[in-house]
Amino acid sequence: MRPTILVTGSSGQLGFELLRALAPLGKVHAPVRAEFDLARPERMQAWLDRVRPDIIVNAAAYTAVDQAESKQALAFALNAAAPELMARWAGAHGALMVQYSTDYVFDGSKSGRYVETDVPGTRMIYGASKLAGEQAVLAHAPRSLVLRVGWLFSAFGNNFLHTILRLALERTSLSIVADQIGTPTSTQLVADVTAHMLSASLSGKLSEPWGIYHVSASGEASWHEYARHIVHELTLDGVKLACAEADVLAIGSSDWPTPASRPANSRLDCSKLAQNFDLNLPHWHEGVSYALAQLLRSGALRNTRWTQGARRKL
Numbered sequence: 001m002r003p004t005i006l007v008t009g010s011s012g013q014l015g016f017e018l019l020r021a022l023a024p025l026g027k028v029h030a031p032v033r034a035e036f037d038l039a040r041p042e043r044m045q046a047w048l049d050r051v052r053p054d055i056i057v058n059a060a061a062y063t064a065v066d067q068a069e070s071k072q073a074l075a076f077a078l079n080a081a082a083p084e085l086m087a088r089w090a091g092a093h094g095a096l097m098v099q100y101s102t103d104y105v106f107d108g109s110k111s112g113r114y115v116e117t118d119v120p121g122t123r124m125i126y127g128a129s130k131l132a133g134e135q136a137v138l139a140h141a142p143r144s145l146v147l148r149v150g151w152l153f154s155a156f157g158n159n160f161l162h163t164i165l166r167l168a169l170e171r172t173s174l175s176i177v178a179d180q181i182g183t184p185t186s187t188q189l190v191a192d193v194t195a196h197m198l199s200a201s202l203s204g205k206l207s208e209p210w211g212i213y214h215v216s217a218s219g220e221a222s223w224h225e226y227a228r229h230i231v232h233e234l235t236l237d238g239v240k241l242a243c244a245e246a247d248v249l250a251i252g253s254s255d256w257p258t259p260a261s262r263p264a265n266s267r268l269d270c271s272k273l274a275q276n277f278d279l280n281l282p283h284w285h286e287g288v289s290y291a292l293a294q295l296l297r298s299g300a301l302r303n304t305r306w307t308q309g310a311r312r313k314l
């Protein structure tokens with residue numbers, strides 16, 4: 001029998017890709033927020049009891065990093081209490097669960113890449129709420145995968161790539177922090193890796209696949225290098241930007257004060273993923289190229305002033 005799969009957050013950038021990537025694995029249910037609201041436990045419980053999914057893939061979350069600082073209760077309700085409820089249900093009914101967490105569970109003080117056994121320590125509410133969520137899932141759903149990802153982007157949705165595209169069209173220079181490093185990772189890649197991990201786990205060939213995994217593209221960048229790369233690629237594509245690559249300026253975090261204190265280093269080591277699942281992930285440049293190609297080819301942008309004549313070859 002094909003498993004029944006619940007995907008939450010399907011209107012978000014990762015959930016959207018999961019709809020595509022998980023379709024070959026089973027019957028995907030993607031309730032909208034009104035049907036499955038993370039802030040309404042009784043609704044979630046009723047939905048789970050009615051549909052009885054075999055696999056829960058939770059891509060819904062409170063993701064507004066700075067706003068979370070003043071919305072602590074909401075961030076914890078969505079990022080910790082709601083995954084706990086799903087995990088308890090999964091544990092009680094023998095379901096599998098996939099929970100997404102973040103590189104922001106770390107404080108950034110390590111000089112190298114973070115491994116799964118490094119002790120998290122975060123200085124922000126979003127990170128603390130996601131950490132509580134991953135701990136609750138691991139505690140209550142014995143068959144769960146907690147995938148820590150970071151710096152997600154896609155051709156669709158809210159993310160840094162879109163912010164830079166918009167700003168570079170409007171402004172003649174950009175000031176971007178250069179002292180926070182991580183790895184931009186496409187939601188397509190994370191969705192495809194999720195599908196691979198789930199099908200390998202379901203095959204029964206892996207003795208103990210469950211637990212925390214770091215999942216990121218290879219390579220690394222500061223936000224400044226990432227922004228420059230986006231502007232460079234768009235310029236090569238013939239997009240008429242107001243901002244030239246040389247005018248993407250490096251600044252320090254202290255020059256860009258934000259409510260949440262972001263880690264200086266949130267690079268993730270993915271050796272455990274490579275070892276247990278035989279996956280070696282591509283460089284983040286490849287994901288950016290693909291997302292820009294999708295953007296430039298999308299009908300929604302075809303008639304805008306700045307894409308006229310712009311073209312991308314992969």
Ligand SMILES: NC(=O)C1=CN([C@@H]2O[C@H](COP(=O)(O)OP(=O)(O)OC[C@H]3O[C@@H](n4cnc5c(N)ncnc54)[C@H](OP(=O)(O)O)[C@@H]3O)[C@@H](O)[C@H]2O)C=CC1
Nearest residue numbers: 009011012013014037038060061063100102149150151152
């Ligand atoms: N974005 C990033 O860079 C990173 C994200 N992650 C994690 O990856 C996962 C996916 O993130 P991403 O796709 O970027 O997130 P998005 O912000 O793009 O999407 C969030 C999703 O959660 C849904 N949601 C929000 N509140 C509720 C609620 N009360 N009830 C039901 N659904 C709700 C949203 O629905 P609606 O459309 O109704 O608002 C939307 O579908 C999250 O767990 C996030 O913490 C980890 C590291 C990096």
Ligand SMILES: Cc1cn([C@H]2C[C@H](O)[C@@H](COP(=O)(O)OP(=O)(O)O[C@H]3O[C@@H](C)C(=O)[C@@H](O)[C@H]3O)O2)c(=O)[nH]c1=O
Nearest residue numbers: 063065102103104150151152160163175176177223256
């Ligand atoms: C727009 C802008 C941002 N910045 C800085 C602020 C910040 O340090 C950095 C990135 O800002 P953003 O708000 O786009 O990204 P941010 O919200 O920090 O992204 C995070 O989202 C959550 C959900 C995660 O889990 C993380 O992995 C990470 O992807 O860029 C500038 O320096 N100049 C600018 O013009």
Ligand SMILES: [Mg+2]
Nearest residue numbers: 063064065066
């Ligand atoms: Mg943000």
